[in-house]
Amino acid sequence: MDEAADRRLVVATCATTAALALGGSRLMISPEDRGRDTLDRIETGLRTMAHRWETMAPSELVERLDLIARHTETMAGSRQSAAVRRDWRRTHSRVLVMSAVAQGDNGMSGRAVVSARTALVLARHVGDAPTAAHAGVVLAELAAYTFDSVDDGLALALAARATAPSSHTAVLAMTTEANIRAGRGEPADRVMAVLREAEDLARELTPATQGYALDGLHPGYLPTFGGAALIGAGALDEGRQRLATAAALFDRSRAPGALAAVRLYQASAAVHADALDEAQTLATRALATSAVRPTAWLTNGIMSLADRARRRGADWTGLVNQAREWAPAAV
Numbered sequence: 001m002d003e004a005a006d007r008r009l010v011v012a013t014c015a016t017t018a019a020l021a022l023g024g025s026r027l028m029i030s031p032e033d034r035g036r037d038t039l040d041r042i043e044t045g046l047r048t049m050a051h052r053w054e055t056m057a058p059s060e061l062v063e064r065l066d067l068i069a070r071h072t073e074t075m076a077g078s079r080q081s082a083a084v085r086r087d088w089r090r091t092h093s094r095v096l097v098m099s100a101v102a103q104g105d106n107g108m109s110g111r112a113v114v115s116a117r118t119a120l121v122l123a124r125h126v127g128d129a130p131t132a133a134h135a136g137v138v139l140a141e142l143a144a145y146t147f148d149s150v151d152d153g154l155a156l157a158l159a160a161r162a163t164a165p166s167s168h169t170a171v172l173a174m175t176t177e178a179n180i181r182a183g184r185g186e187p188a189d190r191v192m193a194v195l196r197e198a199e200d201l202a203r204e205l206t207p208a209t210q211g212y213a214l215d216g217l218h219p220g221y222l223p224t225f226g227g228a229a230l231i232g233a234g235a236l237d238e239g240r241q242r243l244a245t246a247a248a249l250f251d252r253s254r255a256p257g258a259l260a261a262v263r264l265y266q267a268s269a270a271v272h273a274d275a276l277d278e279a280q281t282l283a284t285r286a287l288a289t290s291a292v293r294p295t296a297w298l299t300n301g302i303m304s305l306a307d308r309a310r311r312r313g314a315d316w317t318g319l320v321n322q323a324r325e326w327a328p329a330a331v
Contacts, residue, residue: 035075035084042072042091046098046214053212054255057293058105059328065099086126093122093131098212100138106328107296109146113139133169134213136160137176144180145297154180168205168217174198175225182232191233195226210255220249220258228265231272240269252289257298260290264301271305276314279305284319287326299327 049056049064072092076085096119103112116138123132137160144153157180161173178194199222208216227242243266250259263286270279283302290298302323306316 035078035080035088038075039084039087039091042068042095046091046094050098050212050214051209054210054257054293055253058102058295061102062099062106062108065095065102069095069099089122090126090128090131093119093126093128093135094214096122097131097135097138098214100135101212104138104142104146105295105297109142113142116142129164130167130169133160133164133167133173136163137169137172140173140176140180144176144183150180150184154184166201166204168202168208168213168215171198171202171205171217171222172213174201175222175229178229179225179232182229186233188230188233188235188238191229192235192238195222195229198222198226210250210258218249218255218258220246220255220262223249224258224262224265228261228268231265231269234272236269236272240266243269256290257293257295260286260293260298263289264298264305267305268301271308271312274312276309276312279309280314280316280319283316287319287323291326294326294328296328299323 045068049061053061069092072088072095076088076092078085078088080088096115100112100115100119103109103115116135120132120135120139123129123135136156140153140156140160142153143149143156154177157173157177161170161177164170174194175198178191178198181194182188182191202217202222206216207219210218210220213221223242223246227239227246230236230239230242233239243262247259247262247266250262252259263282267279267282267286270276270282283305286298287302303320306320309316
């Protein structure tokens with residue numbers, strides 16, 4: 001999705017809003033039909049943006065989604081039939097979930113919480129369980145990893161899983177749950193049990209293409225974040241096997257962010273094994289892989305690994321400085 005496509009979406013939405021405000025009495029097409037046509041265009045644009053998510057900088061995603069969100073919010077409150085207005089509110093909630101993820105990646109944690117909470121309430125109101133669950137997963141990750149509220153994060157992940165238990169968002173929730181349980185020091189067997197449930201469900205779902213998990217999951221998602229959870233729980237061999245599988249499923253040119261996550265988690269496994277030179281090499285590769293896509297989570301992850309390595313006598317000052325210089329401006 002390029003800037004021209006964004007402009008077309010916004011112009012179409014503005015035109016529809018203006019027509020509805022004037023009553024549309026001179027137009028042969030009903031306001032409801034115009035509203036649905038614009039809604040379809042925006043949904044198509046969101047799917048395109050989701051597909052290209054991995055190749056776009058979070059700051060760019062935030063800017064584009066802010067623009068779209070202003071207009072979906074306007075349309076959701078305009079004079080239309082109840083059914084069309086409900087569909088606009090559903091789309092607005094999906095835009096807000098995507099915005100929350102982009103804002104979090106860009107180091108805008110406070111805004112991400114507001115966007116995700118609003119999306120959760122709106123999705124519940126229109127009966128969109130998968131989007132409500134997705135918003136819950138975003139909130140769980142923010143609580144556990146940004147605001148250091150692990151118990152709240154686990155409760156939110158469990159609630160998200162229960163909200164849409166048969167959808168791809170339940171897999172998102174279970175991988176988040178597994179990682180939080182690992183971070184709490186729970187036994188590897190407990191973490192593995194959660195991941196097996198996620199794998200069982202994932203086998204029943206249609207896999208998605210690379211990109212943001214708007215309506216499905218790429219096959220590399222579960223081995224990436226499942227592997228990370230097992231590393232965190234101390235099951236290094238199992239975790240490394242999953243991460244090796246994930247690395248083979250991502251193309252660097254099309255999914256640099258996902259591949260960077262794999263390299264970061266492989267670096268974490270190396271630190272666990274006290275292979276500090278290997279860990280630094282992998283962390284450096286993670287940064288290089290995502291060079292065009294600066295994210296707060298990768299910068300923070302590298303700095304966390306550097307702290308762990310320093311406690312073992314290693315000096316990653318150069319890499320830490322590179323990560324800080326590369327980080328989003330909001331961090």
